Amino acid sequence: MAISVPTSKPPRNPFQATRKANTFEAKVTTKPKSCDLCMKENHPVCRCPRFLQMPVPERHNCFTCKGRHNTLLHKDARPENSPTPVPAQPSSHNIVRTYFTSEARSSRDKLLGTAIVDFWHKGTAYASRALLDPASEANFISERMFRLMKLPFQTVRAEVTGINGKVNRSSHGPQVQIEIEAFVLSQVADDLPSCTIAQATLEGMPNIPLADPSFRLKAKIDLLLGIDVIPAVTLSGIQTEVCGSLMAQETRFGWVISGPLQGVPVSSCVAFTTRVAVSREEALETLLTKFWEVEDLPGKPVEDSDSVCEVNFQKTTRRDVSRRYTVSLPFRDPTNINLGHSRPGALAQFLKNEGRLLKNIPAKTDYDAVIQEYLDLGHMRQVPFDGSNNNFYLPHHAVFKPDRTTTKVRVVFTASSKSTNAVSLNDILYPGPVLQSDLTTQILKWRFFRIVFNANITKIYRQIMVDPIHTPFQRILFRNKEGQLGDYELNTVTFGINCAPFLAIRVLQQLASDVQSKFPLASDIIKSYMYVDDVLAGAHNEATAIAMVNELQDALGSAGFPLRK
Numbered sequence: 001m002a003i004s005v006p007t008s009k010p011p012r013n014p015f016q017a018t019r020k021a022n023t024f025e026a027k028v029t030t031k032p033k034s035c036d037l038c039m040k041e042n043h044p045v046c047r048c049p050r051f052l053q054m055p056v057p058e059r060h061n062c063f064t065c066k067g068r069h070n071t072l073l074h075k076d077a078r079p080e081n082s083p084t085p086v087p088a089q090p091s092s093h094n095i096v097r098t099y100f101t102s103e104a105r106s107s108r109d110k111l112l113g114t115a116i117v118d119f120w121h122k123g124t125a126y127a128s129r130a131l132l133d134p135a136s137e138a139n140f141i142s143e144r145m146f147r148l149m150k151l152p153f154q155t156v157r158a159e160v161t162g163i164n165g166k167v168n169r170s171s172h173g174p175q176v177q178i179e180i181e182a183f184v185l186s187q188v189a190d191d192l193p194s195c196t197i198a199q200a201t202l203e204g205m206p207n208i209p210l211a212d213p214s215f216r217l218k219a220k221i222d223l224l225l226g227i228d229v230i231p232a233v234t235l236s237g238i239q240t241e242v243c244g245s246l247m248a249q250e251t252r253f254g255w256v257i258s259g260p261l262q263g264v265p266v267s268s269c270v271a272f273t274t275r276v277a278v279s280r281e282e283a284l285e286t287l288l289t290k291f292w293e294v295e296d297l298p299g300k301p302v303e304d305s306d307s308v309c310e311v312n313f314q315k316t317t318r319r320d321v322s323r324r325y326t327v328s329l330p331f332r333d334p335t336n337i338n339l340g341h342s343r344p345g346a347l348a349q350f351l352k353n354e355g356r357l358l359k360n361i362p363a364k365t366d367y368d369a370v371i372q373e374y375l376d377l378g379h380m381r382q383v384p385f386d387g388s389n390n391n392f393y394l395p396h397h398a399v400f401k402p403d404r405t406t407t408k409v410r411v412v413f414t415a416s417s418k419s420t421n422a423v424s425l426n427d428i429l430y431p432g433p434v435l436q437s438d439l440t441t442q443i444l445k446w447r448f449f450r451i452v453f454n455a456n457i458t459k460i461y462r463q464i465m466v467d468p469i470h471t472p473f474q475r476i477l478f479r480n481k482e483g484q485l486g487d488y489e490l491n492t493v494t495f496g497i498n499c500a501p502f503l504a505i506r507v508l509q510q511l512a513s514d515v516q517s518k519f520p521l522a523s524d525i526i527k528s529y530m531y532v533d534d535v536l537a538g539a540h541n542e543a544t545a546i547a548m549v550n551e552l553q554d555a556l557g558s559a560g561f562p563l564r565k
Contacts, residue, residue, distance in 0.1 A: 111246065112192055113258035115211030117223060121149045128222035129212060131189060132230055132256060139182040140224040146184045153184070180229055189221045201261060202243050211254030305332075306433040309499070313506055316467065324560040325507045326465040329473065330430040330499055337428060339392055340421030343385075343477075343487075346393035349417070350477045350485075353397045366409045367398040371478050378491065379462050383475070385487045391472040392425045393487075394496065413476070413496035425473055425497065432502025435509070442531045449538025451545045455552075455563040460504050460533040461493040463560045505532060507559075515555045521548045522555035535563070 035043055038050045045051050112131060119126040126149055146153070197216035225233075237250030246259040309330045316328040331337060357364035374380035394413040402408055415425040446452055457463070466474065474490040474497075493500050512526035525548060529537035535552065539545040553563055 111197070111215065111258050111261060113249065113256040114192060114215055114221070115251065115253035115256055116213070117225075117253060119145070119149060119223075121151060124149075129192075129219055130223035130225055130253075131192065131221050132225050132251075134227050134230050139180050139226050139229060140185050140188045141182040142188045142220075142222040143184050143186045144220075145222040180225075182223070188224050191218045192221055193218055197261065204243050206239065206242065206248070208239075208248060208255045211251055211256045215257050305430045309430050309432040309502060310506075313503075313510075317507070317510065319559070320465060322560060323558055324463065324465050325510070326467055327493065327503050327507065328467040329470045329497070330432060330502075332428050332430055337390075337473075338421070339389055339423055339425070339428065339473075340419035341389045342391075342393040342417070342419040343475075345417060345419070346395045346475075346477055349395035349397070349414075354479070357398070363398070363400060363409075366400075367411070368479075370398075370409050370411055372481070374462075374490070375488070377462070380476075380488050380490050382486050383472075383489050389419070391475050392419065393475045393477065394425070394490075394494065396476055396496075411495075413474075413490075413494050415494070415497040429497065429499050431498040432506070435502060435505040436532050437530070439531050442529065442536050445529065446536040446538060450540045451542055452538035453535070453545060453549060454537075455535040455565060457533040457535075457556065458562045458564050460561065461495050461500055463562075464493045464504060464507050465491060466493060501532070508561075511555065511559050511561075515558065519551045519555040522551035525552055526555070 035045065035048050037045050037048045112133075115130050115132060116127055117130040119128060126145065128145055193216070196218045199216070202216060233252040235250040235252065237248075237255070239248040239255075242248045242257065242259075243261075245261065246257055248255045248257055250256075312328065312330045318326050320326050354364075357367060371380075375382075392415075394415055395417050396411050396413045399410045399412050400408065401410070415429075416427075418424050446454075468491075471489040471491055474494050476488050476490065477485060478488050479485045493503050508526055508530065512523045516523045521544075525535065525537045529535065537548060537552075539548060556563060
C-alpha cells in the first residue's frame with residue numbers, strides 16, 4: 001500500500017490570480033511511409049516485389065503459427081528474440097484428480113464403499129446414495145439431485161475430463177448442510193455396483209448398522225465424497241475378512257462395506273483418472289469464435305414485479321353489477337403508501353393550463369366538454385377536499401389533434417408529477433409486464449385472410465373500473481359550469497398511469513378466457529388478432545367473417561367494450 005504524504009508549501013495568496021496555460025505542438029511530415037517488408041518504396045505489402053516473389057506457403061501473416069491472421073491474435077505471442085517462458089503449473093486448487101474403480105477386468109467383482117446420506121436444505125431432507133472415494137480431491141453432485149434440491153450455486157468455468165469418457169462443463173457447487181463444495185455433473189458415476197450381488201454371496205454378514213443397507217443392489221450415485229470429507233466422517237472401527245474378503249469401515253453414516261467378492265463370476269470393471277482444471281480465463285481464439293457465432297436469442301426472464309402484478313390482478317379483479325371489470329392498482333408496498341401533498345402542484349398546473357386556454361376560447365370549450373363527459377358518464381365523481389395526503393392529485397392538460405377523425409381533444413394526466421416528498425404516483429406503482437403484441441406481426445397475419453375487417457374499442461381505459469379504495473389516488477381539479485373549482489376522483493383506469501396499458505390488455509385477456517365456451521370465435525380474435533384496442537382479423541369466406549363480427553360485438557359488449565370503425 002502506498003501512502004501519499006503532502007509536502008509543505010508556502011501558503012498561496014487567495015487574492016492572487018492563478019493562470020494555467022496548456023501548450024500543444026504538432027509536427028507534420030511529408031516523408032512517405034516505406035514498405036513494411038522491403039523498407040524501400042511506399043506501396044502496400046500485396047504489391048511489394050519481394051512479397052510477390054515469395055512462395056505461397058511463405059506468404060503468411062502470423063509469425064507464431066504461420067496462419068492467415070495477425071500475430072497479435074495470439075495472447076502469449078512474443079518476439080523471436082525474447083526468452084520463452086516456462087509454463088506455470090496450475091495450482092493445486094485448480095487441479096482435481098479422482099480415482100475409483102468402475103469396470104476393470106478382474107476375476108472377482110469388487111464392492112465400492114457407498115452410504116445413504118441425508119441432504120438437508122431449507123429444513124427438507126433428501127436421501128441419496130453417496131460414493132466414498134478417498135482418492136478424489138473434489139466432491140461431485142449429480143445434476144439430477146442439484147435440480148431436485150434447488151440448491152444455490154456459483155458458476156465457474158471448469159473442465160472435467162475422464163468421467164463418462166467426455167468433457168463436462170461444470171458449475172461450482174452449493175454450500176450444503178455438511179459444508180462441502182461440489183462440482184455439478186450430469187452423471188457422477190455409473191450405477192453401483194455394476195451388477196446386483198446375490199444375497200447368498202453375503203452369508204455371514206455381521207449384525208452391524210450399515211451406512212447403505214442396500215449396498216448389494218445396483219442403484220444411481222448422486223454424490224461423490226472426496227478426501228476432504230472422508231476424514232471427518234470416518235471413525236475408528238474396522239472389521240476385516242467380512243464374508244471372507246470384504247472390509248467394514250465404521251463411519252458417521254454407519255458401517256461401509258467394500259472390497260473384492262469371492263465366488264462371483266467374471267465381470268468387467270474399469271479404473272480411470274479424472275482431472276478437473278478450473279479455467280479463469282478463456283483463450284482469445286475461443287472468445288473470437290464465440291463472438292462470430294450465431295446464437296439463439298435468450299428468452300426474457302420473468303421479473304419479480306411482473307409476477308406480483310399478475311398475482312394482484314388475479315386476486316383483486318372482479319366484475320360489477322353491470323358486468324364491467326373492476327381492477328386495483330398494483331402498488332409496490334400496499335401497506336406503506338408514502339406520498340406527500342400533491343394538491344398544491346396540481347392546482348398550480350391547473351391554473352396555468354386554464355390561463356393558456358382562455359386565450360383560445362373554442363379550445364377551452366372543447367377541453368371542458370371532454371372533462372364534463374367524464375362526469376356525465378359516471379367516469380368521475382366529485383369529492384370533498386379533506387386536506388390529507390392519503391391521496392394523489394393528477395395534473396392534467398389538453399392535447400389537440402384536429403386532423404383526427406375520432407378523438408380530436410385528448411386529456412393527458414401526469415401521474416409522474418412529484419408530490420411534496422419528491423415521490424410520484426408512478427414511483428410507487430409497478431408498471432406491469434408488456435403484454436401488447438407486435439404490430440408488424442399482426443399486420444402480416446391480417447393480410448393472410450381473403451376477407452378482413454378491423455375495428456377499435458371506444459375509450460378502452462374508461463370502460464374498466466378502478467376499485468373504490470384506490471380512486472383517491474386518481475384525483476383531479478376541475479372547474480364546473482358554474483365556475484366553481486372542485487375536487488374529483490376518476491373511477492376508471494386513467495391514461496398516464498404507468499400500469500394502465502397492462503391493466504387494459506390483461507382485462508381483454510381475461511375476457512377472452514371468460515367467453516371461451518360461449519363465443520369461441522371472438523375469444524380467438526381477442527387473444528391473437530388484437531393490437532391493444534385495435535382489431536385486425538378476418539376469414540377466408542364471408543359467412544365465417546360475419547359470424548366472427550357478430551360474436552366479437554356480443555363478447556366485448558358483455559363487458560362494456562363498444563366497438564367502432
